[in-house]
Amino acid sequence: MLLRYLFILLVIIPTKAFALIEVDITRGNLNPLPVAVSPLSIDDKSKENFKKILKKEDLGSEISIVVENNLRQSGLFNPLNKDAFLQEPDVANLKPRFEDWNLIKAQALVTGKVTFVDEKLRVEFRLWDVLAGKEMMALAFTTVPSNWRRVGHIITDKVYERLTGEKGYFDTRIIYVSEEGPKTRRIKKLAIMDQDGFNNKYLTLGNELVLTPRFSPTNQMVTYLSYFRNLPRVYLLDIETGMQEVVGDFPGMTFAPRFSPDGKKIIMSFAKDGNSDIYTMDLENRIVERITNHPSIDTSPSYSPDGKRITFNSDRSGYQQIYVMDSNGKNVKRISFGNGLYGTPVWSPRGDLIAFTKLHKGKFYIGVMRTDGTGARLLTENFYQEAPSWSPNGRVLIFYRETKTNSKGEGFTAKLWSIDLTGYNEKMVETETDASDPSWSSLLGN
């Protein structure tokens, strides 16, 4: 929905690819890069106008705070305290005095300017290499003023991409299940928020149990499980219109839905007579195809990004383990062989890894392995956690964690957490209520 009226004018002023600074994201964030994010400069008239529309005292400063928080949360950057900045925002944006920024140990500098033009928000920003004394990038956007947070996210994506060489994941949203009430009678609603927790919205009222929402590749649709009329079925929800429809006409429970990478199919499990198998339904012609046919539980399917293969979990070996097969169900191969149980496999958007949940000796782990099952690494251990979802650049995983209750059965919480693929930078993602089943969108504007 935001997509439609995010009207971005990109003016790319080419600068020479000359970077001394580069952030290596393949290792842990032991030395986050010191970055100075200058408040974006803003003239008095624009300031007045934005104050009227958005109730923000200084929009230039507000946008820079969005960028700063994003960079800090990534764990790869260390945004410096603004109190130490010596140069005024407007002067810095024209030509930074690199000695001043060098003095406070900034290696990269972000500057910019915010103006109110024809009822629109115009933002230009520049990224500077302080040590080399060069401009690395300059961009300008024009959009509706209400999109100001997204502008901050897009700037972060550009900075991240320029400095790490990989796409960012900041102009994205998370869909999840909001949870309230006692553990025995949880009230669950679908909710959606920006990646940094802002602009939270509830998409259902909590009248029926809802589980496992997942975005379509274009982020306009969500597929999820609803217990509407006590019939657990896979549904589709159009986020823009709020229209909901049941997926297919199955004589029993359908669950564990995900979109195919082209967005044309839903893959899910259908349970009948004590057996769960994997099916797909084509959203255009409504043709249902059976993908697995085995008396064991086959569920949690996830496509490879090229759509040619599917990973899923099955207990056909006697215990829950992870398998990979062709998209037509042929060539089923088990890929998890470690001790314990393995579930919830999700194919990385880069195609090279599968993230999973492992249960071993009463502990739950989130881990990743190559698609042939080799190179398994466990990233985090806890009392209970599961259901990883990848950031669109395949660098970060978001999942949910539940706490152990005390001897009286009190103290239950469910929260979203994220962790870097390296196993570093594990942190809780703040939500208004308890939360579970997160699903990360793709980049919104691109």
Add this chain to the structure above:
Amino acid sequence: MNLSKILKNAFLIILASLVLTACATKKTSTTGQMQGDTYTGTDTVKELAKGVPDRVFFATNETVLTTASRETLRKQAGWLRKNSDINVILEGHADERGTREYNLALGERRANSAKDYLMTYGISSDRISVLSYGKERPVDSGSSPLAWSKNRRSVTVKAN
């Protein structure tokens, strides 16, 4: 062999946990309420009619009916034969120690295991529907083996 080693370890773990819980709560020994890790107590059990318990319990990751479960289901079948106008929903549940989606499938399998048994005692499948809640509706909010054993269940509920 490997299997006997696993079984031996599992037995030791169960034994250890029983000893530990026994130490932790001296008054209410869980040994009287669990056999293996299947719940055998009655505190969450309601009655569909006098002498007809409404639920059966399962071991971790299991869908096999125990001797006690089969006895409960035979009583339910008898009651259903006498009350041919009553239809039932079998609600299958799992404990919180499994992934959400797998547990939905497991709950469905448990409820069907109870349904199959009722059918072998002459109850028509038309009268029985099955609904899995996975781990979404525990009866005991505890995080202990005893609480989990109460939550691994299939509950027979009147549909009309």
